[in-house]
Amino acid sequence: MTENPMLNIISSDFRERVWEESKKIWNVAFPAMIPKVSQFGTLVVTHFFLRCISQLHLAAYALGHILDLRIANGVILGMSTATETLCGQAFGAKQYHMMGIYLQRSWIINLITATLLLLPIFLFARQIFTILGEQSDIASLAGYISLWFIPMLYFYVFNYTIQNYLQGQLKNSIIGWLSVGSFLINLLLSWIFVKKLHWGISGAMSATIIANWLVAIGEFVYIFGGWCPKTWRGFTWVAFSDLFPITKLSVSSGLMLCxxxxxxxxxxxxxxxxxxxxxxxxxxxxxxxxxxxxxxxxxxxxxxxxxxxxxxxxxxxxxxxxxxxxxxxxxxxxxxxxxxxxxxxxxxxxxxxxxxxxxxxxxxxxxxxxxxxxxxxxxxxxxxxxxxxxxxxxxxxxxxxxxxxxxxxxxxxxxxxxxxxxxxxxxxxxxxxxxxxxxxxxxxxxxxxxxxxxxxxxxxxxxxxxxxxxxxxxxxxxxx
Structure with missing residues (x-):
């Protein structure tokens, strides 16, 4: 039997398409995995050092962590996927300047959501845990720890939106490097603050806050420093227009993930x-x-x-x-x-x-x-x-x-x-x-x-x- 040259051409072309598409996929997927794994690892590190303090601190942190990861993190991460949709489509359509506008609109919407909807939950966490029937000592300490999570709430506002903005234009390698650095800094600071200086819960939470906000600062430097010349043209009042339809998409995104x-x-x-x-x-x-x-x-x-x-x-x-x-x-x-x-x-x-x-x-x-x-x-x-x-x-x-x-x-x-x-x-x-x-x-x-x-x-x-x-x-x- 003789081989059909047309089938060989089609097969070769198909393999080439799959290979090219796979490279595009991994160029986004691998750098995107690094910050997720690093952030998860940061939680494990904090958990480990708190376990070294006492079971009470560990139990209180677990309660506070429910507010942080399951509520605040979920809401902000979900709402930020609207930025992912809009920036990705704008980049494909070569409407590059719109990506910076979408980013600013997401900041406005997420900041309002974080302040009006989520901040009160952290401020009144002790009362919430008490109403839910938690032991008074655990509820009291969990309420105190929840106050330490407030800086993390606003970190999520900027971090997730910026990540989606950068990923939409295929510039997410910087996110991976910053995340790995954050994990290592958190590990070092936790060891210094908790094990050496004996600062307890304040030390563990300070290490987490500092390490994570260094990521956000690095992202701001990357954007404002001129590494996104096509997509970032500075702050504009245009960002305050058309907020309602984007809010609807953000709410749908937040609900989906939550x-x-x-x-x-x-x-x-x-x-x-x-x-x-x-x-x-x-x-x-x-x-x-x-x-x-x-x-x-x-x-x-x-x-x-x-x-x-x-x-x-x-x-x-x-x-x-x-x-x-x-x-x-x-x-x-x-x-x-x-x-x-x-x-x-x-x-x-x-x-x-x-x-x-x-x-x-x-x-x-x-x-x-x-x-x-x-x-x-x-x-x-x-x-x-x-x-x-x-x-x-x-x-x-x-x-x-x-x-x-x-x-x-x-x-x-x-x-x-x-x-x-x-x-x-x-x-x-x-x-x-x-x-x-x-x-x-x-x-x-x-x-x-x-x-x-x-x-x-x-x-x-x-x-x-x-x-x-x-x-x-x-x-x-x-x-x-």
Missing amino acids: LEIWYNSILILLAGYMKNAAVAISAFSICLNIAGWEFMLCLGFLISSSVRISNELGKGDAEAAKFSAKVIACTSICIGLFFCTLCLIFGNKIGYLFTNDEKVVEYVSELSFLLSISVLLNSIQCVLSGVAIGAGRQSMVAYVNIFCFYFVGIPMGLLLGWVVGLEIRGLWMGMQLGVILQSLVLGYITWTTDWNEQVNRASERLNKWFPRNSNKSNEESVQE
Whole structure:
């Protein structure tokens, strides 16, 4: 049989397209993973040094951390994905100067949200924890620690928006370097302040605040110092126009992400109500910790998919957006399968990374199959969410999350956990069913998407919010 030269040409061309697209994906994904892993590592460092002080401090920090990570972080991170959508599409459309305007609009919206909605929660944290029935000494100390989280609240406002602004124009390597430096500085300062100077909680929180704000300062220097000449043209009053439609997109983005973060929080909360389950809960927390580390890597693909889709939609290339979504999905799923396999192979040993308690290790081994499924679902879920963010479809994902997580996942978890009597296994299985359903729905929506229509919507969005009274310098930036 003779080989068909046409098939060889097509195969060669396809491999070349996949290779080029993969390079674009990893140019965004890898630098995006570094700050996520570094930030997660910073939390681990703070947790470790507080454990060296006392169990009371550790318990109080855990409560304060709920406000910080599960509420403030989730709201601001979610709302900042609107910046990711708009900046990515503006960059693809070569409306470079609009990226700086979108960044300033996001600062305004997020600052108002942080001050009016989130700041009071931190100021009255002690009263909130007391009402929730926490012990008075833990509630009091947690209220004090929550005040230390206020600088972190405003760090999130600037850090997440700037990260999305830089990622949208493929300049995220600077974020990776700053994040690694922040992690090392936090480790050093925590050791000096807590171990050497014995400053206790003040030292641990000061180290965290200083290390993180150095990242924000570095980002400001990078932007204002002239490294973004096309996209940053200085502060402008135009940023105060068209705030309402961007606020709607920001709120949809925040709701979308918070529904996912709070879903995991409810999982942890419900596990705490299981009877006689101290060993099971310890094993469960280890599994969630492992899944959390892997989820940080998956967030890199969420960001990469969002940036690639928004860039191609901004350019008006529907086929490139569709092709990019397929390549990113396949790449992420392959990595998810790799970690899924590792969990299955080393499931009976993986618990020793966190504890020497044989009972806990044995229970982790029993949960290893559910852990492997969770790890695989992370790789699927993140890419599908990222594609939706890139297309500006956060509202749709929010509705899907509400139905799949809160009308299916949680009731099924309660049914299997308490009624059937599977306890933590049943709780986790039920809530994973919610994630599976979400992935299936988002997968179907992505598969049936009319990408030409998404190109038109992106164009309409950019033209609608394009300031007609832009000065000449702004118009020139589009022509460059």
